[in-house]
Amino acid sequence: MTAWAPPRYAHRVQPHRGGVEEARVAIVGGGLVGLTAALDLARRGVASVLLDEDDTVSAGSRAICFSQRTLEIMGRLGIGPRFLKKGITWNRGRVFFRDREAYSFDLLPESGHEYPAFVNLQQYYAEQWLVEECEVSGLVDLRWRSRVAGVAPREDGAVLEVETPSGPYRLHAEWVLACDGVRSQVRRALDLPFTGQVFDDRFLIADVRMRADFPTERWFWFDPPFHPGQSVLLHKQPDDIWRIDFQLGRDADGEAEREPERVRARVAAMLGKAVPFDLEWVSVYTFRCRRLERFRHGRVLFLGDAAHQVSPFGARGGNGGVQDADNLGWKLAMVLRGEAPERLLDSFDAERVPAADENILHSSRATDFITPKGAACRAYRDAVLELAHDLPLARPFVNSGRLSRPAVLRGSPLNGPDEAPRAAPPGTACPDAPIRRDGQPDWLLRQFGGGFTLLAREAHPVRMEGLRVVELRDSPRPGALHDHSGLAAARLGLAPGECALLRPDQHIAARFATTAPDPILAALRKAVMA
Structure with missing residues (x-):
């Protein structure tokens, strides 16, 4: 087995010295979130300068569980297939209490999705692919x-005051995206x-290289x-790497717990002495559930950890940051092109602060269940785990981390009317479904993501300025989307003659009982705060 070798990126001396350089957009931080934001803007024709103090991608696996919504975003950016090819796909999880299984669950029991519930992939692969696409974009x-x-x-x-090996310089940016993580210098x-x-x-993360027969769950x-009295989490990754999280307790000495021999002893106790393994990366962390006001x-x-922090159980950190970038990119692009007023960017707060609060709430509750405070809380938790083995009604109370789902932007000021309230209300990320386009198999979400789109079922709306119109048909028709399985209409809750207005980030902005243009155009104006 050949270990992954981190790429090294050259520092280029900037030609502008002595004055202040100009840029429309500066992105501080070249991790998962900053690179996603840069590529999203590039896909929308917006150039940016990205500043990172390192010369490579992240070390260790870090954010490894990429959720379905994040995978859909990566698909829109053009690298989703790489996640499917390289990553470890999983939908099922198992929860154990002491020496027996408490229960198992399936996160995606239905078919008809291009992307699974989750793909496990080391963060450094995602960042490397994003760097490559940013370079190719030329923007x-x-x-x-x-x-x-x-x-x-x-x-x-x-x-921005920028320090480099070739000397300092100043950069004036019209807009700055702070994606520089937990220790954000911009925030400070x-x-x-x-x-x-x-x-x-405190928790210990160990990336372990081994060949093991654990299933992909x-x-x-x-x-x-x-590991008595504590908790342990196991995830499989590509390249025979396994991520193991050990709860250490509040009195643990972080430096001592990082010592290789101590880590190896914990892993050996879990796997058995007969299983050979190597340590790839080790870290110790504490739970943080907090955000900027x-x-x-x-x-x-x-964006991302510079704006909000959550505990890693539930895969809400990296996924939440990518979805921040997804939310902001189209808005900033429209403002820079003069297609929307600057106040549209206030909706980034209005939409992503509640999304962060939802993640923080779930993460805090998971932390309280995983690390109960006091004898009464532990007795409650252990009773729930005992009952979950035989009683399905107890299983929803087991909380090993509510796994990431996209936030529904219910209170967004951009939402329009919901005249067909069956499913997928305004503020919902559009569900995917298989379709056929001109006789060829395709996916519904691939049709959206550039600008605003009106999706009409069994109707032929009049053309409206600034709005792309797509027809969804129950039978084949040239130029229309053929909903051959019926899943697209069912998941969207669209009856014949109804339509949905979709935003550039594939979220539903409004739903209409007819295709009359006046209310649709009014909803479009509201969605850009015009």
Whole structure:
């Protein structure tokens, strides 16, 4: 087995010295979220400068569970098939209590989706592919070994003080996207505090290289014999890498627990002494469930861990950050093109702050269940786990991390009317379904993502300026989408003659009982705050 070798990206000396360089968009942080934002903008024709203080992608597996919605976003950006080819697909999980299985679950019991519930993939692969696509786009100026040491906000953007091996310089950007993670320098420079909670318990992450016969599933143990009184999580990754999370307890010494021999002893107790393995990467972390009060601060917008932090159980960190970028990209592009007013960017706060709160709520509840505080809480948890083995009604109370789902933007100021309230209300990410286009198999979501689209079932709407119209038909028709399985209409809840207005991020903006143009155009104007 050949270990993955991290790519190294060259630092390029910037030609502008002595003055202030200009850019329309600067992205601080070249991790998963920053690269996704850069590629999303590039796909919409917007150039950006991306600054990262390192010269490679992330170390260790980090965010490994890519949810269906994130995979759909990566599909829109053109790299979704790579996740399917390289990653480990899984839909099933198992929960164990002490020495027996409590129950199992299936996250995607129905067929007819291009992407599964989850794909496990080391974060560094995703980042490497994003870098490659950013380079090919010709619209992302990737500047490695470029540390942002200062930020001076202005009404027309912000001036960034950038330190590099070839000397410092200043960059004025009309818009700054802070994607620089938990220790965000931009957040510190603006002196913005987090609100929320830091939990006492510590956890050990170990990336282990081994050949093992565990199935491709998520396994979670409460109080197992090999790690009594604590919890353990196991995930399979590509390249014979397995991610193991060990709960350590609140009094653990983080430095001591990172020592290879101590880690090896924990892994050996779990696998048995006869199973050979190698350690690839080790880290110790604490649960954090907190966020900024607001994500937009004038011309500076915060995304991902720079804006909000959640515990890793539930796969809500990386997925939430990618969905931040998905939410912001089309709005910023429209503002820069003069197609929408600047106030459209206020909806980033209005939509992604509640989404972060939802993730924080689920993560906090999972943390309280996984690490009960006090004897009464532990007794409740253990009773639920005992009952779950035989009583299905107890299983919803088991919380080993509510797994990531896209937020429904119910209270969004961009939502229009819902005249056909059967399924997928405004604010919902459009569900996928198999379709045929001109006789060829295809997927519904592949038809959306550029601009605003009106999807009409068994109707031929009049053409409207600024709006692409797509017909969904029950039988084949040239130029229309053939809903041969009926799943598209069923999942969207569209009856014949009804239609749905879709945003550039594939979310439903409004639903109509007819294709009359006036209310549709009114909803379109509302969706861009025109």
